[in-house]
Amino acid sequence: MSLKPKSLSLRARLYLFSVAILTLFAVNVATHLWGSFARSESLVAYRDAAAAAQLVNDLEQGLESARQQVLVLATLRETTDDPLGDAERETAMADLALLEQRLQRLGALAGEATDDYYRRLFDSANALLGEWETFYSNYNRPDAAVSVESPIRYNDTRQKLEELDQRQEFLAIQRSSTIDGTIRLTDRITVIGFVTTIAVTMLLVILLIRSANSSLLRLKTGVQRFGSGDLSYRIDENRDAGEIRDLARTFNDMSGKLATAIDEVNSAKADADAANAAKSMFLANVSHELRTPLNAIIGYSEMLQDELGDAGEMDRDQFHHDLGTIILSGRQLLGLINEILDLSKIDTGKMQINLEDLAPMPLAVQVCDALSPLLAQRDNRLELDLADEQDISMFSDAGKLQQIVTILFSNACKFTENGLIKVSARAEDNWLLLAVADEGIGMTPEQQGRVFETFEQAESSTGVKYGGTGLGLAIVRDFCTMLGGDISLSSAPGQGSRFTVRLPLTGPVSNPEAA
C-alpha cells in the first residue's frame, strides 16, 4: 500500500496504466520482430550453405569428368595419330569455361571467413584448368609435349576443394547454431514477455481497482457518516490527489456548511424555546403577581362586608385602615398592569415619548421621597448625592425618567436588606449620569448579561423569592434607548449592584419620533 499511485490523481493513474501496457506491448512486438529477423537470417544462411555445397559437388564432378576426358584423349594421342576435331575441342573448352564459371560463383558465395580457403582453391584450380586448356590447344601439334598423367595438380585441387567444403560446412553449422540460439532466445523472450505482460497488466488492473476502490470507499464512508449525522467527521484529503481529493474536499466543505446550517437552526430553535419558556415563566409570574394584590382586595372587601353585618359599633379607624389596604393593593395591581402594558407598547413600537424641558434633580428627589415607605420595609437607608447643580435642565420625557428612577429604586429596596441605597446624579459634558447603587445580593456576570432581557430575572426563582415579573429592567433599558441614552451595570454576588443611566441633556437626536 506504499505504492506511489496513492498520491496520484485517478486520471494520472489511468494514463500511467495505459503507458505501462503500451510499453509492454511494444516490447513484445519488438521481440517478435527480432525473432522473425533471426529466422529469415537463418533461412538465407541455410540457402547459401546449400547452394555452396551444391556448387562444390558440381565442381567436383565436373573436374572428375574433365580429367577422365583428358586422360582418355592423352592415351588416344599416344596410340593413334587422329587429330582432335574442332568441334570436339570447342566442347571441351566450353566445359572448362563452365568449370571456371562455377569456381567464380563459389567465390561469390564465399564469405570473409572462407576467403583464404577459396583463394588457395582458386589458384590451384586455375593452374589445373590452364594446364588442361593448354593440353587441348596443343593436342594437334605433334611437337608439343603433352603431360597430363601426373595426378599431383588434380589431387591438389581436389584437396583444396575438399578443404573449402569442410570449412564452409563448419561455418554453416556454427552460424546456424548461433542463429538457432537467437531464435530460441527470442522465442523464450516472447513467451516470457507475453506472460509478464499478462501478469503485469493484471497486477496493474488490480492495483488500479484497489486504489480507486479504496478512494471511493473512503468517500462512501465519509458520505455515509455525513448522512447519519456525524458532520464533524472529515474524509482524509491527503490520501488522494486530483479529482478524488477535490471530491473529498467538496464533501468536507459541504459537511462543514451543513454543520454550520444545522448549528444555526439549532441555536435559533434553542433561542425560540428559551423565549417560549421565558414567556411561560412570565405568564406564571404575572398570574402570581396579579393574584397576590387581588387576594388582599377580595379578602379585605369580603371581611369588611362580614363585619358590617355584625351587631354593635364598628371600629371606624380600623375600617379606614382596611379600606387603605384595599386601595394600596388596587394601586399595586394597576402599576403591574401598566408595566405589562408599557412593555407591550414598547414591543409593538407604540410607546410615545413626550419631550419637554425638565429639571432632573428635583424629579429624582420627588421620586425618592414618594418611595420612602419601600426603604422602611427592609430597614434600608437612603443617601442622595444629586450634585450642587440643582438647576440643570434637560430636554427629555419626565414620565419615563420618573419611571426609570422608580424601577431602579424599587429594585434596590427589594434586593437589599438593612443596607445603604445611594442615588446620585450629575451632568457631565452633554450627558446626565444617574446612578442607583445598593448593598444587596448582587449578581454574577452571567446573571448580569440576562437581567435586561424581557421576561428575565437574575434567577428564575427570583420571582418567587422577591416578587416582580422581570419586566422592570427591560422597561428601563428600552426607555433609556428611546431617550437616546443607555444603561450600564456593575455588580458582584453579595457586593450589591450599581445601575448607571446615561441620558443626553439635549434629548434624543436623530429620532424622528422625538419631534
Next chain:
Amino acid sequence: MSSGQGRKLLLVEDNEVNREMLQRRLLRAGYTVVCAADGQQALDQMRAEAPDLMLLDINLPVKDGWQVAREASSDEALRSIPVIALTAHAMESDRQQALDSGCDDYATKPIDFPNLLVKIETLLKS
C-alpha cells in the same frame, strides 16, 4: 360564626397584608390563630404551638412551602398536623406538587374563604 370552637391554626404567610387579613377572618370564624412569616418560623411554630392544622403559603423566604411540607411530613412529631397549601400559582402542576410534598389539601389565591373553611373543617374532623 363560631364553627372554629377554639381549634388552633398555624397561618404561614410572608405577605403582611394578606397574613393580617386571613388572620382576622379566621379569628372571626372562631379559631385560635398563630402566625409565621417564613419557612423556618413555620417549622419552629409547629413544634412550639402544636397547632391542629397549618395553612401554608408556598412562596416563602428562608425555606419555601414545599420544603416545609416535606420536612414536616418526614418528622414523626409533626406528621399528624394536616396542611393546606395556599398559593398564588394556579397551575395544575402546582396542585400535584402540593399533594406530592405531603400537603393534605390545596387552595389558590385569591382565597375563596367559605370554601377554605369547609376544607379546614373537613381535615379537622377526619
